[in-house]
Amino acid sequence: MENVKGKVWRFEDHVDTDQIIPAERLLAENLDKMDEFIFEKVRPGMSQKISRGDIIVAGKNFGCGSSREHAPRSLLQAGVSCIVAESFARIFFRNSLNVGLLLVECPVAAREGDELEVRPKDGKVMNHSSGETFEFPQYPEFVSKLVEAGGLMNLIKEGRF
């Protein structure tokens, strides 16, 4: 779990998976270019403006809705390095662990465009634009093991599941 640093894209509560990537894009032929469709209905143009390493900051229940793994995968492809939210919907949470997208459950004060740094090992989120620091607890043991391994498939390959 490396430290990550990037610019903030700010979202509010209940960002659903239909917003992240609309159902009509869920076709196998799109699997390698899902980054082009992120938030296309609610933030048109975001896929072109996002830079590698950027961080999404959101309110409660991020990723609610469908079980589509395309949601965390598309964000990862687009270069999102981490999502910091007050809470996550459970399937989105599990999917993110498996595809290697870093999630941090922590309420933070951050505005669109702020410079944020996330230090997973120290349990800290630092907002370099405001100078504030926020702390979050570690994952339970099994979940940490999953994150360290980079997802369930790797645990299976290593014979550890």
Added chain:
Amino acid sequence: MSRGKTIAEKILSAKSGEDAYAGQIVNAEVDYVMVNDVTGPIAFREFEELGMEPVRERMVLIPDHYVPNKDVASAEQAKEMREFARRYAIDNYFEVGRSGVCHQLMVDEGFAAPGRLIVGADSHTCTYGGLGAFSTGVGSTEAAAVFATGRLWFKVPESIKVLLSGDFRPGVGGKDLVIRIISDIGVDGATYKTFEFAGDGVAQVPVSDRLTIANMAIEAGGKAGIFPCDPSTEEYIAETVKGDYRVYEADDDAQYCLTLHYDLGELEPMVAFPHLPENGRAVKDSDVSIDQAWLGSCTNGRIEDLRIAAEVVKGRTVHPDVRFIVVPASPRVYRQAMKEGLLEIFMEAGAYVSGPTCGACLGGHMGILAAGERCVASTNRNFIGRMGHKDSEVYLAGPGVVAASAVAGRIVAPDDLEAV
């Protein structure tokens, strides 16, 4: 002495071989794992990388979202599932004609049953809780993990007890109750938790309505929504269930993180306004004109729903400004509706009746909305752009309200229609 258990704790204990309580993480044996045409391809690719033998009898492959193939891209996608099924000799693959909305098919084909642990790469896998199963949605990679190992990890959820009493008034049903519950606790009110239904009122809730309610547990963030198994459950599945099943009851001293109480007799027809299922209002307090009424989906596409809707439109005509689209959820439902003359009633009224598919429920095909259009739908999600253009609107309601609205051209309950 250890304390009592909820149904979720009992099923996860039995399947993991551990003495499991809420908060623990267990590794449990899964009875069935289901994927559909949208979530399947990622699962197949992940699985193939492992180079392992699959647990083929426990896998169920159901094309439903974009079939019959909507375009070349969806045809390729459907082909990927078909070829995977052939390559690994998966018997439980359902070709178009024998396929339908995945969750309805899981019930019709007897995979869903009390006491089973079922996962599916589709968030509404929680539907089978209506029969007393512990079932929940997972991602494609997790489905692939189950293909390979037959197991998955679960955090044993805390449970919210929903005590039901009384009986529904005419024209009120499971959809109205679940919209009320979600509106009361919010779309994240049950995140990581499981609903467990109890009380005298349970016996008054038809099994098809239990499936509707369990289906929408996820719309409150829930992991599952479980009804106890009773004689009506056993009767409902008697003809179709595959294999044995075991019934689990909650202990009297089981612990719940919250108890809610609903008197079914106090409920009224509800509609959830855009763009969240928690925006429930009484139908009588809404004044919304519509362009489309859509009846179908894993939430309310069962024969019982079609009967309710047909009763409403019988002898009436669909409003001239409305497209009324009726989509039986599975071949079994379709055939039964045909036998009972329900399709005839819908067509007489001016409705469009299609074969089973998810279709427009997810904004796929067969009824997509243009900018500014409004649809009252018997589905489960009304997110921005869910059924089409980002400036279209979806209103969620039960089958009676959908049918009555198709006739009136605005959202109304069956009681609001003038007598024929």
